[in-house]
Amino acid sequence: MRPAFSTAVDVEQALREAADPREKAKIRGRVADDEPVIGVRMGTLFDLAKRATDLPGAELDALFEHPAYEPRLAAFCVLDFRARRKLSDDERAGLARTYLDRHDAISTWDMVDRAAPRVLGMPILAGAVDGGVLDDLARSADPLRRRSAITAPLWFVKKGSDADVERGLAIADSLAEDTHPRVRSAVKIYRAHAAKRQANAG
Known part of the structure; x- marks a missing residue:
């Protein structure tokens, strides 16, 4: 097993060593x-980020x-790897706050x-975490925040109730006329996953 990273410099050095033109x-x-781009294959980046958890x-x-x-990207992967652990509600709320605070x-x-x-x-x-944050994100002028608003509810499709899936669909409806391609594609992805779940349930 490869050793864990203890500093950001360690992570950056490993990324640069893995660079591929x-x-x-x-x-x-x-x-x-x-x-700036270093040039690291996604699978390699994920492996390195896991060592930085x-x-x-x-x-x-x-x-x-x-x-x-x-x-x-490695930093956001670290948040994802931490979220996969068994955590308290307070710890999960802390990860969510970090995600939102670092959205820039x-x-x-x-x-x-x-x-x-x-x-x-x-x-x-x-x-x-209060689900109203999704509505706030959906109203943002930043298209990547709007993408967060409809991408986060993919967890509702995976683990939530039918009502939770409908909450996500309400966000999708609010973004239905969005002109940004990255938001439109995320709305399409959510609706496709929701429709698949609903079809399987039927």
Whole structure:
């Protein structure tokens, strides 16, 4: 078993050691022109992020604040890996708060998709976080926050009641006329998962 990382510098160094110019070219196509990219295959990045799951708070903060795409994605992966553990409601609420407080670090749709269902959707479903936060996100001027609003409820489809799924569909309806492609695609994804669940239940 590979040793765990204890600092953000360790994580960044490992990411840079795993850099591949071919991956950099692929990633460059989905990030802003001025966003630094290291070029790390997603499977490799997830493996490295898993070794960073227990990073101290200040070190995780350093990843969130990093200018490059991969360290910030790794930070959101860390939140997701932490959310997979057996946690108290307070601990889950804390992860959700971190996700929301650090939402400005999200620059691509895949950061949302990696973390939002477990990190935000799970504690909302458990009642540890007020579900009204989804409505707030859905009204945001930031399309990636709006994507969070409809991606987090994917956890409702997986683990919630029929009423919970309907809560997500209400968010989808509120975003039905959204003009941003990353929001429209997320609405389509949620509706497809909800329809599949409803069909299977029938």
